Amino acid sequence: MTPSPAAVAEMLARATGGDIGVTRIEALSGGAASATYAVDAQRAGAPWPLILQCAAAGTVSEGGMAKAVQARLQQLAFRHGLPVAEVVAVLAPADGMGEGFVMTRIEGEALAPRWLKGEDFAVARAALTGQCAAVLARLHAIPLGEVADLGLPAGRIAVQRERMFAHYRSFGVHSPVFDLAFAWLAERCGDAEPRALVHGDFRSGNIIVDAGGLAAVLDWELAHLGDPIEDLGWLCCNAWRFGQWQKPVGGFGEREALYEAYAAAGGGPVDRARAHLWEVWGTLRWGLSCLQLGHDHVSGRVPSVERAAIGRRVSEVELDLLHLIRFGGI
Amino acid sequence: MSEQIEAAALIEAVSLFLGEIEPRLHGREAFHAKVAKNALAIVARELAQRPQKAEAAALGGFLGHDAGIDALRSEICGRLRAGQLTPETPGLLEALTAATLAKCAVDNPRYSTFRRLAGQ
Numbered sequence: 001m002t003p004s005p006a007a008v009a010e011m012l013a014r015a016t017g018g019d020i021g022v023t024r025i026e027a028l029s030g031g032a033a034s035a036t037y038a039v040d041a042q043r044a045g046a047p048w049p050l051i052l053q054c055a056a057a058g059t060v061s062e063g064g065m066a067k068a069v070q071a072r073l074q075q076l077a078f079r080h081g082l083p084v085a086e087v088v089a090v091l092a093p094a095d096g097m098g099e100g101f102v103m104t105r106i107e108g109e110a111l112a113p114r115w116l117k118g119e120d121f122a123v124a125r126a127a128l129t130g131q132c133a134a135v136l137a138r139l140h141a142i143p144l145g146e147v148a149d150l151g152l153p154a155g156r157i158a159v160q161r162e163r164m165f166a167h168y169r170s171f172g173v174h175s176p177v178f179d180l181a182f183a184w185l186a187e188r189c190g191d192a193e194p195r196a197l198v199h200g201d202f203r204s205g206n207i208i209v210d211a212g213g214l215a216a217v218l219d220w221e222l223a224h225l226g227d228p229i230e231d232l233g234w235l236c237c238n239a240w241r242f243g244q245w246q247k248p249v250g251g252f253g254e255r256e257a258l259y260e261a262y263a264a265a266g267g268g269p270v271d272r273a274r275a276h277l278w279e280v281w282g283t284l285r286w287g288l289s290c291l292q293l294g295h296d297h298v299s300g301r302v303p304s305v306e307r308a309a310i311g312r313r314v315s316e317v318e319l320d321l322l323h324l325i326r327f328g329g330i
Numbered sequence: 331m332s333e334q335i336e337a338a339a340l341i342e343a344v345s346l347f348l349g350e351i352e353p354r355l356h357g358r359e360a361f362h363a364k365v366a367k368n369a370l371a372i373v374a375r376e377l378a379q380r381p382q383k384a385e386a387a388a389l390g391g392f393l394g395h396d397a398g399i400d401a402l403r404s405e406i407c408g409r410l411r412a413g414q415l416t417p418e419t420p421g422l423l424e425a426l427t428a429a430t431l432a433k434c435a436v437d438n439p440r441y442s443t444f445r446r447l448a449g450q
Contacts (some may be wrong), residue, residue, distance in 0.1 A: 245443070318430045
């Protein structure tokens, strides 16, 4: 349910100590876990465009990142000069709107198919590979001590793989290709300790792009401690190319350009085999999301023709995995 | 034909109906109508192509014996988990590719990786 302008104005006044008005609140398409609203506020009479993000069910589901933690993490990224929306208020229990926070609204296009194909984004697309590489290099350089008190998920690589395997087994589905990919990863992933802050969902669809390129990085709720190359591999998964499959980096760039720009921006040399491993990992992870969405329908948790249909995308993911494992890339 | 209205004809009729009401739908409902038409197209292809036969032939050929598709899938998964099969086992990747191409030909024959692996 969309919160009232009066309630949001009152909350903003409490959090910022200012004279705040709110004239319009519009629900934006949100994910399953979060509800997102555009808020037209006025501060001391001047327009103040904001975004309110709340947990869809009032509270974040078990195992998810608390909205207050997400706000602190996003603000940390902002202080490090990363392109993210500045957090201006965190909801308190007394606000009566559940978990959530308010951030500035950054202008630009969030829908990936639009900026991946639109003529007016040609300059942006040309700049984007280098910009993504630089942002990731800077993110991965944040000292882990600065996020120590956020309680972010962390685990050795082998433990993360086992967790993902248990998730797969929980559906009771037998996919020979998924088992093949798990076996392939087990042979190669090693058991390193986490060494960087990883965004965890850095991809086309989770960034705002304007005429100049990367304007903001969104959706920090899957951030964790891990192998920084995970973010590079995930960005290259075929699912995030939105049909522009000839451009491996998010549907807009080339892998070598990404790796070289990442090293040049201080991210360190990229082990090509490691990056390939994380592409396989990311593709498998997307496959488990397809199983999860299909399961939501089959189990009756969220009956939906859309989720049922996404369950049939498993065979696409299986072919991507086979192509990656047999031929080294897509 | 033994039936005047076979399953394929019903699918076509429902798909036509969805097309009729689609212009009057908006937002999420319009999107779901498109998804529903696509889902019906999958059902139509599944009925026409019977992909489980091709999948069972590929997996059974690799294992060297026949069984139902669920048993064949389950056996390969179990042997991969136990380390009796590995990604390096000769013939495994080829058999899985043939089996998965049969599935994806039904689910989404326009998918880029399907076209590449099917040599189209």
